[in-house]
Amino acid sequence: MTIKGTPTRRQQRSPTLPPESARVPPSAPQETILLVEDEILTRTVIAEYLRECGYKVIEAASADEAILVLMRPDIVVDIVFSDVEMPGSMDGFGLSHWVRANRPGLDVVLAGTLAKTADMAAQLCEEGPVLKKPYEPHVAVQHIRRLLAARKVPPPR
Amino acid sequence: MLVVEDEVLVRLMICEELRERGLRVIEAVSADQAADVLQSSTDVDLIVSDIKMPGQLDGLALARHVDTNHPGLPMILASAAFWNRAELPGCVQGLFPKPYAVDGVVNRICEVLKDRMTGRDDQGDPDAATTTEPDPAA
Numbered sequence: 001m002t003i004k005g006t007p008t009r010r011q012q013r014s015p016t017l018p019p020e021s022a023r024v025p026p027s028a029p030q031e032t033i034l035l036v037e038d039e040i041l042t043r044t045v046i047a048e049y050l051r052e053c054g055y056k057v058i059e060a061a062s063a064d065e066a067i068l069v070l071m072r073p074d075i076v077v078d079i080v081f082s083d084v085e086m087p088g089s090m091d092g093f094g095l096s097h098w099v100r101a102n103r104p105g106l107d108v109v110l111a112g113t114l115a116k117t118a119d120m121a122a123q124l125c126e127e128g129p130v131l132k133k134p135y136e137p138h139v140a141v142q143h144i145r146r147l148l149a150a151r152k153v154p155p156p157r
Numbered sequence: 158m159l160v161v162e163d164e165v166l167v168r169l170m171i172c173e174e175l176r177e178r179g180l181r182v183i184e185a186v187s188a189d190q191a192a193d194v195l196q197s198s199t200d201v202d203l204i205v206s207d208i209k210m211p212g213q214l215d216g217l218a219l220a221r222h223v224d225t226n227h228p229g230l231p232m233i234l235a236s237a238a239f240w241n242r243a244e245l246p247g248c249v250q251g252l253f254p255k256p257y258a259v260d261g262v263v264n265r266i267c268e269v270l271k272d273r274m275t276g277r278d279d280q281g282d283p284d285a286a287t288t289t290e291p292d293p294a295a
Contacts, residue, residue, distance in 0.1 A: 040190040041197060044183050058169060061186040065165040072166070 031148055032056045032075075036066045036082035036095065046081075049137045055144075062088040063095035070103060077106065078151070079144055084112030107147045111135060158266065159183045161191045161206035161216065171205070174263050180270070188214035195227060203269055205262065207255070208236035220246040231269050233262065 033055050037043035040061070047057045058077065060066040063086055069075055080099060084092035096108045111131040131140055158175070162168040163186050172182045183199065185191040189212040195201060204223065208216035220232050224246045233251035234240075240252060251265045 040183075040185055040193055041199075044194075044199070047184075048181075059172075059184045060165055061190075065186075068165050069169070075169075 030054065030056045031078040032058060033144060034058045034060060034066055034069060034077045034080045034082075036060045036063060036080065036086070036092065038062055038083065038086045038088075042083075046137060046140070050081075050141065050144075053141050062086055063090040063092065063098070064088045066095055067098060070099070070106075079147055080106060080108040081140065081144065082108060082110055084110050105151075107151070109140070109143055109147065111140070158203040158205065158270070159185060159191055159194055159201045161185045161188055161204065161210070161219065163187060163207065163210045167207075171259055171262065174259050175266065178263065178267065180266075187212040188216060188219035191219055192222060195223070201230065202273055203266060204230065204232045205266060206232060206234055208234050208238070208240070217246070220248055223248045231273065233265060233269065235262065 033050055035043060035047050035050065035057050037046065037059075038061050043059055043061070047059050050057045058069055058075070060069055063082070066080065066082065070077060070080075080095070082092040082095055086092060090098070092108075092110045092112065096110065099106050099108050109131065111133055131143065158180055160168060160172055160175070160182055162171065162184075165186075168184055168186070172184055175182045183194055183201070185194060187210050188206065191204065191206065192214060204219070206216040206219055210216060214222065216234050216236070220234065223230050223232055227248075230248060231250045232246075232248045233253070234245070234249055235253040235255050235257055237255040239254075242252075245252065250269050251262075253262050253265075
């Protein structure tokens with residue numbers, strides 16, 4: 001299954017199960033992904049895929065919604081997975097900047113279709129993990145898992 | 158099922174509760190998005206929608222759209238304003254005043270889905286839910 005804007009009918013009806021390698025063991029603690037995507041059919045397919053992989057997923061349809069969630073002290077978010085291009089007061093890069101300023105240490109994975117994605121990512125001045133659309137959902141999951149694993153490793157002295 | 162709510166924190170609260178009860182939930186932030194979902198081939202058994210929402214359609218317009226284009230698909234509505242039963246389209250099988258207690262809405266959702274699965278042609282008692290007291294803590 002490849003994510004490229006609006007999913008195909010087959011994808012909507014029966015989202016492909018994640019490959020074995022992408023699934024989280026049932027015993028693993030459920031980590032929370034904040035998924036930010038304005039296109040509902042795309043968001044639904046990705047969110048279902050991530051849930052199949054064992055993650056708890058909070059869905060936001062814009063960066064503004066994502067910030068409302070991130071400002072709640074009672075909601076724990078382990079990673080933000082956001083589209084680059086979104087309507088509203090800020091796009092995915094704006095959201096990344098907000099996170100860096102207000103939630104340092106929280107990783108943001110961006111996904112975008114445009115060539116400008118690479119240029120804009122460079123402006124983030126960090127190893128911004130950026131996925132180019134179209135991407136395979138299991139690649140996104142592997143990306144997310146690597147970042148979450150890295151968070152658990154204490155920094156070298 | 159399809160939940161239509163433009164306030165992210167309200168949507169999050171109700172969708173989490175529904176998923177904890179084992180339901181597959183699609184989240185829409187507007188009635189326009191909900192109409193997009195219905196136009197796709199996505200299976201939807203029930204729609205829960207706020208009435209007042211930004212966009213071209215509000216919850217009532219969505220209910221009329223459902224009556225016309227998806228006969229038999231039930232809806233549950235929520236609104237901060239008072240509505241007479243006669244004003245509501247036929248697909249509406251519950252109306253909750255906002256702010257509502259999540260448990261009350263979720264219980265009604267489970268009843269409607271159960272009726273639908275057992276094939277009961279139950280139009281429900283849409284007014285029954287209107288007596289639900291708003292949840293002061295919500």
